[in-house]
Amino acid sequence: xxxxxxxxxxxxxxxxxxxxxxxxxxxxxxxxxxxxxxxxxxxxxxxxxxxxxxxxxxxxxxxxxxxxxxxxxxxxxxxxxxxxxxxxxxxxxxxxxxxxxxxxxxxxxxxxxx
Amino acid sequence: xxxxxxxxxxxxxxxxxxxxxxxxxxxxxxxxxxxxxxxxxxxxxxxxxxxxxxxxxxxxxxxxxxxxxxxxxxxxxxxxxxxxxxxxxxxxxxxxxxxxxxxxxxxxxxxxxx
Numbered sequence: 001x002x003x004x005x006x007x008x009x010x011x012x013x014x015x016x017x018x019x020x021x022x023x024x025x026x027x028x029x030x031x032x033x034x035x036x037x038x039x040x041x042x043x044x045x046x047x048x049x050x051x052x053x054x055x056x057x058x059x060x061x062x063x064x065x066x067x068x069x070x071x072x073x074x075x076x077x078x079x080x081x082x083x084x085x086x087x088x089x090x091x092x093x094x095x096x097x098x099x100x101x102x103x104x105x106x107x108x109x110x111x112x113x114x
Numbered sequence: 115x116x117x118x119x120x121x122x123x124x125x126x127x128x129x130x131x132x133x134x135x136x137x138x139x140x141x142x143x144x145x146x147x148x149x150x151x152x153x154x155x156x157x158x159x160x161x162x163x164x165x166x167x168x169x170x171x172x173x174x175x176x177x178x179x180x181x182x183x184x185x186x187x188x189x190x191x192x193x194x195x196x197x198x199x200x201x202x203x204x205x206x207x208x209x210x211x212x213x214x215x216x217x218x219x220x221x222x223x224x225x226x227x228x
Contacts, residue, residue, distance in 0.1 A: 032213040043221035052188035093213045100211045105154035
């Protein structure tokens with residue numbers, strides 16, 4: 001079945017540092033890939049997505065490139081801010097049961113300090 | 115404003131007392147689903163619905179029921195809640211089952227069963 005593996009947290013960075021959160025996946029066929037963000041006390045928001053190989057999703061300074069050859073979708077941001085502190089979930093949606101449900105990683109907590 | 119609305123947001127209940135968490139979306143989406151979020155496990159799908167009167171089990175359906183009598187509503191029913199159902203629950207919707215369609219989430223319902 002489908003699965004998503006993302007780096008464990010928490011990740012603690014200083015403001016303006018470079019961020020990478022690794023995400024790799026296992027899936028049959030050609031899934032779409034997503035990053036969702038969960039700010040403290042809030043629900044899940046879509047951060048970015050990519051629907052085919054070599055696509056780059058981007059939003060709010062975050063980027064991730066769909067790499068089929070390495071089955072990866074790493075999240076990057078060049079300069080993080082305190083307001084980026086949240087939990088980040090990598091997910092895939094493919095041709096599976098569950099109405100093509102989202103399969104999530106376990107989440108990576110990011111803490112950004114001044 | 116396009117949104118998925120869940121109620122209640124917070125609930126403490128006792129073992130065995132039936133409860134319903136309501137979910138409504140205003141985007142005319144065909145696909146709706148319920149997930150639960152637990153520490154270290156990410157989000158897991160409970161039930162999903164591809165359209166009115168069409169529902170099916172997800173990965174962790176035990177102890178839950180759903181119904182889809184109208185397109186916009188998808189309530190989650192716990193007939194006899196138990197402490198292991200203490201969790202954060204998310205309702206979600208999507209235009210369809212195409213893997214590239216974004217799945218939109220509600221703000222979450224914190225449920226504690228004592």
